[in-house]
Amino acid sequence: xxxxxxxxxxxxxxxxxxxxxxxxxxxxxxxxxxxxxxxxxxxxxxxxxxxxxxxxxxxxxxxxxxxxxxxxxxxxxxxxxxxxxxxxxxxxxxxxxxxxxxxxxxxxxxxxxxxxxxxxxxxxxxxxxxxxxxxxxxxxxxxxxxxxxxxxxxxxxxxxxxxxxxxxxxxxxxxxxxxxxxxxxxxxxxxxxxxxxxxxxxxxxxxxxxxxxxxxxxxxxxxxxxxxxxxxxxxxxxxxxxxxxxxxx
Amino acid sequence: xxxxxxxxxxxxxxxxxxxxxxxxxxxxxxxxxxxxxxxxxxxxxxxxxxxxxxxxxxxxxxxxxxxxxxxxxxxxxxxxxxxxxxxxxxxxxxxxxxxxxxxxxxxxxxxxxxxxxxxxxxxxxxxxxxxxxxxxxxxxxxxxxxxxxxxxxxxxxxxxxxxxxxxxxxxxxxxxxxxxxxxxxxxxxxxxxxxxxxxxxxxxxxxxxxxxxxxxxxxxxxxxxxxxxxxxxxxxxxxxxxxxxxxxxxxxxxxxxxxxxxxxxxxxxxxxxxxxxxxxxxxxxxxxxxxxxxxxxxxxxxxxxxxxxxxxxxxxxxxxx
Ligand SMILES: Cc1cc2nc3c(=O)[nH]c(=O)nc-3n(C[C@H](O)[C@H](O)[C@H](O)COP(=O)(O)OP(=O)(O)OC[C@H]3O[C@@H](n4cnc5c(N)ncnc54)[C@H](O)[C@@H]3O)c2cc1C
Ligand SMILES: Nc1ncnc2c1ncn2[C@@H]1O[C@H](COP(=O)(O)O)[C@@H](O)[C@H]1O
Numbered sequence: 001x002x003x004x005x006x007x008x009x010x011x012x013x014x015x016x017x018x019x020x021x022x023x024x025x026x027x028x029x030x031x032x033x034x035x036x037x038x039x040x041x042x043x044x045x046x047x048x049x050x051x052x053x054x055x056x057x058x059x060x061x062x063x064x065x066x067x068x069x070x071x072x073x074x075x076x077x078x079x080x081x082x083x084x085x086x087x088x089x090x091x092x093x094x095x096x097x098x099x100x101x102x103x104x105x106x107x108x109x110x111x112x113x114x115x116x117x118x119x120x121x122x123x124x125x126x127x128x129x130x131x132x133x134x135x136x137x138x139x140x141x142x143x144x145x146x147x148x149x150x151x152x153x154x155x156x157x158x159x160x161x162x163x164x165x166x167x168x169x170x171x172x173x174x175x176x177x178x179x180x181x182x183x184x185x186x187x188x189x190x191x192x193x194x195x196x197x198x199x200x201x202x203x204x205x206x207x208x209x210x211x212x213x214x215x216x217x218x219x220x221x222x223x224x225x226x227x228x229x230x231x232x233x234x235x236x237x238x239x240x241x242x243x244x245x246x247x248x249x
Numbered sequence: 250x251x252x253x254x255x256x257x258x259x260x261x262x263x264x265x266x267x268x269x270x271x272x273x274x275x276x277x278x279x280x281x282x283x284x285x286x287x288x289x290x291x292x293x294x295x296x297x298x299x300x301x302x303x304x305x306x307x308x309x310x311x312x313x314x315x316x317x318x319x320x321x322x323x324x325x326x327x328x329x330x331x332x333x334x335x336x337x338x339x340x341x342x343x344x345x346x347x348x349x350x351x352x353x354x355x356x357x358x359x360x361x362x363x364x365x366x367x368x369x370x371x372x373x374x375x376x377x378x379x380x381x382x383x384x385x386x387x388x389x390x391x392x393x394x395x396x397x398x399x400x401x402x403x404x405x406x407x408x409x410x411x412x413x414x415x416x417x418x419x420x421x422x423x424x425x426x427x428x429x430x431x432x433x434x435x436x437x438x439x440x441x442x443x444x445x446x447x448x449x450x451x452x453x454x455x456x457x458x459x460x461x462x463x464x465x466x467x468x469x470x471x472x473x474x475x476x477x478x479x480x481x482x483x484x485x486x487x488x489x490x491x492x493x494x495x496x497x498x499x500x501x502x503x504x505x506x507x508x509x510x511x512x513x514x515x516x517x518x519x520x521x522x523x524x525x526x527x528x529x530x531x532x533x534x535x536x537x538x539x540x541x542x543x544x545x546x547x548x549x550x551x552x553x554x555x556x557x558x559x560x561x562x563x564x565x566x567x568x569x570x
Contacts, residue, residue, distance in 0.1 A: 013499060014518050017385045037500055095364070096357065118350065121386050121499060121522075124367050126345070126403075130322065130354030139431045140322050142351035155435075159347060160320075161259065161447075163439035167319075169432050176351075179501055180493065212363035217392040218384065221525065227532070227542045232551030236563035238531065241547060243567065246529050248451065248508045249475055 001057045001149070001171075003046045004111040005082065006102055006128065007039040007064050008092075008120040009073040019218045026122075026218070035073055037185070038117025040080075042175075044182040045147055046115060047081045055149040059083045063105050065098045067091055071201065078196035079188035085199070090206035095123075099131030100209040106136055112171040113154060118143065118178040123215075129176035139169040145180030251308075252278040253338035254287045255329055256301060257348055261293045264448065266344055268304045268411040273404055274342040275305025275414050276371055281340070285416075286310060288332045290317050290325065295420060302418025304411060310336075310421045320348055321430040326355040328425045333360060338399065345403040346447065353403045363395035366403035369526070386499050387525035388518070405526065406447060407505040444478045446495065451477030451508045452527075454497060455485060456520075458513020458534060458553055462490035467557035468512060474564045480504070482514050498523035513553045516541025533557070 011017065012032040020027045035043070043062065050057040062077040064070060065088040074085045086109070088101040106114060116129030133140035145164070146157030156167050156175065188196070230238045242249050254274035256267040271287055278285040284307040289298070291313070298309045312328050329352065333341055341356065343349045345367050357364040365380035369390075373379040377394045380402060384391040395401075446452065453472040455465060465479075472479045479495055486496035497504055499519040505526030512533045514520060521544055524530065532545035535552050542548050549556055 011385070013386070013522070015385075015388075016518075017388050019389070095354070099354075099358070122384065123391070124383050124386060125364075126350045126366055127354040127357065127364055130351065131358045133322070134326065134355040134358035137323075140351070140355065141432065142322060143347045160437075160439070161347065162441070162443060162445050163437065165319075165434050165438075166436040167432050167434050179496065212357070212361070212395070212397050213365065214394045214396060215391050216379065216394055218389050219392075220389055221387065224530075224544060225546050227545045227548045230547065230549050232549050232556055235549060235556050235559040236566075238547055238549060238560065239563040239567060242508070242529075242531070246508065248529070249564070249567070 001055065001112045002110070003049065003057055003060045004106065004114045005039060005043045005046050005060060005062045006114065006116045006132070007043070007062050007073065007077055008036040008117070009033050009064065009066055009070045010036045010120055010122045013037065013121055023218050024216065033070070033073055035077060036117050036120050038119070038177055040185040041182045042115040042117060042177050043077055043080055043082060044186040045177070047186060048182065049147070049149060056152060057149065061086060061109070061111070063102055064088070065090055065092045065101045074201055075196050076188060078199045079192040080186050081192060083199070085201045086204060087201055088204045088206055094211035094213045095125045095127035095131055096213070097209050097211040099128045099135055101206050102128070102132050103135035104207050105204060106132070114172065114174045116174060116176050118176055129174050133174040136172070138172050138174065140174040140176060141167060141169055142176040144175045144177045147175055147181060250283040251286045251336050251338050252281065252283060252340045252342060253333050253336055254285060254306070254342040255352070256287050256289050257344065258289050258291055258293050258297070261291065261297060263297060263300060265411065266346070266406050266448070267301070269407070269409050270342055270344055270404060271301050271304040271306050272411045272414070273371070273409045277340055277342065280372065280375060284308070286336050286338070288312065288329060290328060298420050299418055302416045303413055305414040305416055306418055307416050308419045308421065310423060312423055312425055314425060314427050316427045316430055319430065319432060319434045320351060321432040322351040322355055324427050324430055325352050326359055328427060330356060330359045331425050333399070341399070341401045343401065343403050345405050349403050353401055357401055360399050361397060362399035362401050363397045364401045364403065365393050365395055367405055368402050369405045369408035386522035405505060407450070408526065446478045446480055446497070446502055447504055449478035450506050451475045452480050452504060452506045453477055453510045453512070454480035454482070454514060455491070455512050456482040456514030457484050459485070464554065465491070467561050470561050471510070471557065471564060474561065474568055474570070477506070482520050511541055511545070512557065514541055515539050516544060
């Protein structure tokens, strides 16, 4: 069995973002780029499955659509333990474009399980995984919080409103993962970092696909009213304020 | 033409989210000078379907098929796409929840329709068609142009007020041609009857400042008294102090209640990413410089152990309990 983990490259989650060029572009100055948290967890789970010989998982590949500046992110995934990597050499313009590129990769390389995160922490689209599955006309399972392989079959836990379901789907399929898929992201050990230098990153040139959306402007959240402080000795005043001003209680 | 809105039902019932979606779709249809069609999948009574007319649906289509009993994202997409095509829909509205996220991206490829997700306002402009969406996990918002003829909007829960707008609704029940599902459900574990965190309008949440799982009594009591749900920060669920379903934030649930009460939560960016859509935030924290006070509108600097019991008493008093 072969697993593909799709990774996106995002600003560190503590970044306070700013915009330039009349609020049309992210100010990349001083930003630390990391693997999208969900993708780090997908990779961790994929590697755990590979470590367990009974699963029959033979390899874990990572794929990324991005230009050459994103290579450190890919190297990091290799250092964590991915066997090899694929980079589609293109600026990711929107989710549709990215998914179309990844679909070409999957058609050529053939994977059994494809893992995507529920969302990228930058554009919060929650889109690439489902789009990729539709391009390939294969099943996708969303809100996946558990993935096991039993007797050669993928057994998936997915979150539903107020509970969980255990489901199976035939391979190949796309698992769109969320909380629970792995406990803690695996971190790169020294040996992994050394080995990552020699692991292959295969380069694909993009196929011509138009993007369907365009980000034309960014704005910061509306400033919230300043905090009104209430005397800790008299919390009742808080309830009165909430009653009078928010009318919610 | 028409605006199509996919309204999920839960065992044949709609909920507030469904009415938010229909109200939103109705307003978009009004902006475009067209009508609203709602579509749902499963067994739903006429009376329940008619409820959607109260919020602006001109027509409700109910799809029934034995192959659509459980969510199979491929088949649900096919079914909704068939309706969108036969209705000639130019805009499709769907919830940005678990099932919406499973369906909307597939529908986008199937119909080659641009998708705007995490949308929290009416379109800013019809030409070019521009939506307002969450970006950078709540750190910013983006204006996004949907460039295709057909557009899909995935609307954030609790971001649009429901508004009555009664229509003489027409109900249509249809069968669609659908293959056998590939997703096979082996087991379901459901907690029935509990208010879902994502549906709650008031949420009381505890962080590491609560010190021990034994101190959660007043948080639970306060939530109950206010008719709300309980939540927690990530370390609290990691420690097993509270169930994982309660974890809110970037890597947990993203919620947008009307009132979010954060007790003993420092307000790390990753936590705020999950609650920044709340209309009002209340913070109770012993550290005056905790970042949570930067996003809160009401605050108490104090020891949660001392403040909470008094708050509970105050709420009991106004609720007459
Ligand atoms: C990739 C990534 C993703 C993450 N995702 C999430 C996420 O989804 N959700 C999330 O919550 N976190 C997330 N985190 C963790 C986040 O960075 C913080 O560590 C976490 O939110 C802190 O939780 P806390 O506020 O409960 O605890 P702390 O930061 O320890 O804060 C405890 C607070 O309690 C106050 N306090 C102490 N004693 C009392 C008292 N007696 N009475 C009142 N107040 C008291 C303290 O002043 C302090 O402000 C993530 C981190 C990373 C790196
Ligand atoms: N540029 C990219 N290259 C590879 N995978 C991506 C890229 N962007 C997004 N993804 C995948 O799609 C998931 C959801 O991202 P999004 O649809 O952008 O919110 C991510 O968690 C990744 O698994």
